[in-house]
Amino acid sequence: MKHAILAVIVLIGVAWLGSLVGLDPVFGMVFPYVALAIFLGGFTYRILNWAKSPVPFRIPTTSGQGKSLDWVKQDKLDCPATFWQTVGRMLLEVFAFRSLFKNTKAEIHDGPKLVYGSSKWLWLFGLAFHYTFLIIVLRHLRLFLNPVPGIIGQIEFFDGLFQVGVPVLYQTDIIFVGAVTYLFLRRVLIPQVKYISFAADYFPLFLIFGIAVTGILMRYIFRVDVVSIKQLTMGLATFSPSIPANIGSIFYIHLFLVCVLLAYFPFSKLMHLGGVFLSPTRNLANNNRMVRHVNPWNDPSIKPHSYADYEDEFRQFMADADIPLEKELPPEPEPEPEPAAEETEKPAADAAAETPAEKE
Amino acid sequence: MYDGKLIIPGLLIFLVLMISPILFNGLDAGPVPKPEKPVGVTKCVKSAQYMRTSHMKVLDDWRDETLRDGDRTPVEIDGVKYEKSLMNGCLKCHTDKKKFCDECHVYTSVKPYCWDCHYVPKETF
Structure with missing residues (x-):
C-alpha cells in the first residue's frame, strides 16, 4: 500500500513539475497519444491472447438447478444450458454484477456457531462505482465532441439536477468518491481482505482516486478555463494538437494521471473490462451432458482406439499372459501337439453346444 | 483462435467505441x-x-449578496462603479447574450440556469 500511494504521489509530482518547467507539450500532446496507443494495442493483445487459449470442456459455475428431467425446474440464468440462456446470464453479470450480488459472508457467533449471511455492500458500492464512472466518462465527451450532442447535455443536466453551487455540483462526483473510498476502506479494514491485497490492488484505487480529486479540484476549487481546455482536447481528438495558453498545472496533473491509467489498464486487473466477457465460468453453457466437447488440441491424425481394436491388436499377447479376453483366439489349425490346448478348447466347444440346447 | 466469431466483432465494437470521438x-x-x-x-x-x-463565481456571490443579504451597494473598482446585477451590470457592456454568453457556453455544453429567472434580453434586430 505504501508503494502504491507513493507511486501516485510521484506521478502527481512529475506532472506538476513538468508543467512548471514548461513541458506542457509533452504532457498535453505526446503522452495522451502514447497512452491511447498503449491502451488500444495492449487491450487488443490481451483479448487476442485470451482468445487463443482453448477451452476444451464446459466449466461454468453452476449456481442453480441445471437442466435435468422435465419435471425438475431449471434455473435458466444461474445454470444456463443454451446459448441464449448464457447470453441472459452474461447480461446480468455485465450490467448488474450478479455474481457479486450473491456474495455471502461467514461469521462466528457465540456457541460457537458458524453463520452465513448475504453481504451486499461490495455489490452496491461496486455497482455505484462503475456506473458513476461510466457517467463521468460520458460527461467528458463534451470536451471531445464538437458540436456537443444533446444527449451529453441531458446527462449533465440530470447529473447536476439539484443545482448546488456554481458550477453545479454533479451527484456522480460525490457518489464516485464515496464508492472509491469504500472500496479502499474495505481492503484496509477487513483483515482477510487486507491479507490478500497487494500493490496491484491499491495502485488503481489510488490512481482513480487521484483522478477524481484533481478533476473535482479543477471544477470547483481552482476553476480552469474550460474553453482553452476544450481547444486542447479537440486538438487531440482531431490529430491537430495544440497547447493553448493559461491552462493551470492541475489540468496537466489530471490529464497525466488519466494517461497513466490508460497505459496501465491492459496490463493490470483493470482488464476485467474485457475479461468479464471471456470468463469461462460464466460464458459457457452447461451442456456437457447434451453435447460432445472434443479437446481442440487433439491431433486429428490420432484416431480413436476402441477396446475391441486394442484386443484385436494384442490378443495373442493377452492370451499368452492369461489376461481374460472378450473374444477368444481363433481356433488353432493344429490341435495335436499339446494336451493343454485341447483341454482349453473342449469346455469352450461344450459351452457353445450347450447354449442352444438350453434355449430350446 | 477459438470463438473468434464472437470475440472479433466484440473487440471491433469496443475499439470503434473507444475512437468514436x-x-x-x-x-x-x-x-x-x-x-x-x-x-x-x-x-x-x-x-x-x-x-x-x-x-460564475462572481455572479454567484453577487446573487447571494443582493438577494439573500439585500446588499446592493455597487462594486467600485478603479473609480468605476459597477452595479451588482446580471441585467444592469454585466449585460450593460456585454449587450448581446447570444454573441457573448452563448458563444463559449454552447461550445463547452454549459447550460447556466441564469435564464430560469431572468428574462433573456430582447433581441434587437
Whole structure:
C-alpha cells in the first residue's frame, strides 16, 4: 500500500513539475497519444491472447438447478444450458454484477456457531462505482465532441439536477468518491481482505482516486478555463494538437494521471473490462451432458482406439499372459501337439453346444 | 483462435467505441468561440483571465449578496462603479447574450440556469 500511494504521489509530482518547467507539450500532446496507443494495442493483445487459449470442456459455475428431467425446474440464468440462456446470464453479470450480488459472508457467533449471511455492500458500492464512472466518462465527451450532442447535455443536466453551487455540483462526483473510498476502506479494514491485497490492488484505487480529486479540484476549487481546455482536447481528438495558453498545472496533473491509467489498464486487473466477457465460468453453457466437447488440441491424425481394436491388436499377447479376453483366439489349425490346448478348447466347444440346447 | 466469431466483432465494437470521438469529429475541430467584446469599454470587474475561469463565481456571490443579504451597494473598482446585477451590470457592456454568453457556453455544453429567472434580453434586430 505504501508503494502504491507513493507511486501516485510521484506521478502527481512529475506532472506538476513538468508543467512548471514548461513541458506542457509533452504532457498535453505526446503522452495522451502514447497512452491511447498503449491502451488500444495492449487491450487488443490481451483479448487476442485470451482468445487463443482453448477451452476444451464446459466449466461454468453452476449456481442453480441445471437442466435435468422435465419435471425438475431449471434455473435458466444461474445454470444456463443454451446459448441464449448464457447470453441472459452474461447480461446480468455485465450490467448488474450478479455474481457479486450473491456474495455471502461467514461469521462466528457465540456457541460457537458458524453463520452465513448475504453481504451486499461490495455489490452496491461496486455497482455505484462503475456506473458513476461510466457517467463521468460520458460527461467528458463534451470536451471531445464538437458540436456537443444533446444527449451529453441531458446527462449533465440530470447529473447536476439539484443545482448546488456554481458550477453545479454533479451527484456522480460525490457518489464516485464515496464508492472509491469504500472500496479502499474495505481492503484496509477487513483483515482477510487486507491479507490478500497487494500493490496491484491499491495502485488503481489510488490512481482513480487521484483522478477524481484533481478533476473535482479543477471544477470547483481552482476553476480552469474550460474553453482553452476544450481547444486542447479537440486538438487531440482531431490529430491537430495544440497547447493553448493559461491552462493551470492541475489540468496537466489530471490529464497525466488519466494517461497513466490508460497505459496501465491492459496490463493490470483493470482488464476485467474485457475479461468479464471471456470468463469461462460464466460464458459457457452447461451442456456437457447434451453435447460432445472434443479437446481442440487433439491431433486429428490420432484416431480413436476402441477396446475391441486394442484386443484385436494384442490378443495373442493377452492370451499368452492369461489376461481374460472378450473374444477368444481363433481356433488353432493344429490341435495335436499339446494336451493343454485341447483341454482349453473342449469346455469352450461344450459351452457353445450347450447354449442352444438350453434355449430350446 | 477459438470463438473468434464472437470475440472479433466484440473487440471491433469496443475499439470503434473507444475512437468514436475521432470518427465523430472527422478531423474537424470546428470553430473556436469568439465572444464579442463590448465596444468602448476595456475594463471589467476582474481581469480577463479571472473572468474566463471564474465569472460564475462572481455572479454567484453577487446573487447571494443582493438577494439573500439585500446588499446592493455597487462594486467600485478603479473609480468605476459597477452595479451588482446580471441585467444592469454585466449585460450593460456585454449587450448581446447570444454573441457573448452563448458563444463559449454552447461550445463547452454549459447550460447556466441564469435564464430560469431572468428574462433573456430582447433581441434587437
